[in-house]
Amino acid sequence: MIKIYGTKQSRATRVIWAALELGLPHELIHVDRVAGDHKKPDFLKINPNGRIPALEDDGLVMFESLAMTLYLAKKAGGPLAPKDLKEDALMTMWTLWGVNEVEPHSVQVLYHRMLWPEDKRDEKKALEAIEILRAPLAVLESHLAHHDYVVGDRFTVADINVAAVCAYARLAPELLKTLPHIEAYLNRVLERPHQLASRKV
Ligand SMILES: N[C@@H](CCC(=O)N[C@@H](CS)C(=O)NCC(=O)O)C(=O)O
Known part of the structure; x- marks a missing residue:
């Protein structure tokens, strides 16, 4: 097990x-x-x-x-798995992109807009992170303008990884409203029953 x-x-x-x-x-x-x-x-x-x-x-x-x-x-x-070496490469690429380009900043939005106690939050830090996120998220936005999912035009583990790191950006509606394909993608992927079940206590 x-x-x-x-x-x-x-x-x-x-x-x-x-x-x-x-x-x-x-x-x-x-x-x-x-x-x-x-x-x-x-x-x-x-x-x-x-x-x-x-x-x-x-x-x-x-x-x-x-x-x-x-x-x-x-x-x-x-x-959900890569079907060949090239898909494996792309799933690894999107995963590392998420960890390096998105998560360090999206998590700042989470900390300063939700997770930390109010007296530790700093809205200026959230806004700085949102500005940094605009460039990497523009890359995902143009990809999703032509694809429903990040790799292979089907839901895969790469979507779990990308959506997981982008999820915190939902706390920045002012950013997401400028990225309609990402907003629709996150709504689609993060509302999957197994995703919701993974968070149910
Ligand atoms: N890159 C790591 C990050 C793990 C991480 O930071 N986990 C947090 C909880 S979500 C944690 O354990 N924080 C406690 C600490 O850092 O002391 C991963 O994705 O597994």
Whole structure:
């Protein structure tokens, strides 16, 4: 049984979402961040970075949520997985693009508009992040003007990864209203029943 360590209010939801879409039996092992369990020796043996999620499967131990979703898709095979080396390359490309170009900034929008307590939020930081996001998101916007999904014109693990990092940008409606293809794509992909189930407590 695949073990996913984390919570349904963390990046573990991407991995749970992928496992659900792929029909892979899995178990969520709750790591209580409030109690600091992710920094305790037992968990650090699984992820020495002291972050969630982590994944264990048949002797394989992983950190990095989006590497986990790619692994699960290739393990399960089928339409969500790359069908050949070129699709694999493109799915890796979009995943790394998301992690490098989008997530560091989209997460700032999340922190400063929702996640952090009000006295720690800084709207100026959210607005700076929104300005930085305009360039990478323009790339995705022009791609989605001609494609319903990022790779292979079907829903794949690359959409799980791209939508997961772009999801926080929904907290910037002033940005999304200028990117109609991304807005429609996120509505479509993030409303999938397995995505919603991955976040249900
Ligand atoms: N790049 C990592 C980021 C993991 C990460 O930052 N997880 C957050 C929760 S969503 C965490 O564990 N934060 C606690 C901390 O950094 O102390 C991944 O995608 O798995």
